[in-house]
Amino acid sequence: MPIRVIYDAMNKKIAEVPDHRDHAQCSQHMTAVHDAMDILSGKWKIMIIGSLSFGKKRFMELLRDVTGIGAKMLSKELKDLEDNDLVKRTVYDTKPVTVEYELTEYGGTLQEVIGSIAQWGAEHRKRIFNK
Amino acid sequence: MPIRVIYDAMNKKIAEVPDHRDHAQCSQHMTAVHDAMDILSGKWKIMIIGSLSFGKKRFMELLRDVTGIGAKMLSKELKDLEDNDLVKRTVYDTKPVTVEYELTEYGGTLQEVIGSIAQWGAEHRKRIFNK
């Protein structure tokens, strides 16, 4: 809990109290961060979204594109993304079946966030290398 | 690897080739994301930065503020953040010792990123609840 310091008229500290105002604001912020990180954290989700931002992809294409991922992880991550309405899965009744994955419009809104993360990461990398 | 489709003058597909252009661009993007996520991922780092964005804090204060964290994790995460020049640790020669943690100027630059994550997270939460 953040502390709020109370001063008197002479600007002398008279008390420290838990700052519920800041705390409420801060914990709302943290909840929001947590909600987003649930979707962004882990080794693969951002890469999958990144790959899909280039257009529709089939399962096997993603398996090739997203370097290093295995079928199990890909399948699990795609399910998670679908559950969160970020990715749309379409099955075509061809033989053998074709399944296409694409970003939903909502999934597209993540690109801004990812962009902001990437931008900071790029600056950070520069900084580390020029040390 | 993304695929680039080549069309002839009649706009008929004549070939599909691996798109190294997109791939190079994309993988640079991914590296940047990865660099940033190294710092942002995990259960605690963003919360610690969030707490420190309200001002300097001492170890025990952080232990109370960052709900649920234990001393071991806090100590480890603070070291990581210090190593990355995001947090500054100052020891005062009082008895018992006082140690203060604060965001560096560079650490402050993360607030924008975290803000963008939080904003998306807040919208996401609304969306989930209004379903």
Next chain:
DNA sequence: GAAAGTAGTTTCCTTTAAGAAACTATCTAA
């Protein structure tokens, strides 16, 4: 001299994330 506060560290344990390999089921082309 015991209790409580400072700032941690150490040890042991559990949980979660992730990966490798084998397997299912269906279909096509050689």
Next chain:
DNA sequence: TTAGATAGTTTCTTAAAGGAAACTACTTTC
């Protein structure tokens, strides 16, 4: 009829993250 491609699932195993509790070492206050 056998190999290869589609889109996965299942099982087994390892690696990494995280947590609880006890412990260090020092000092002040009761």
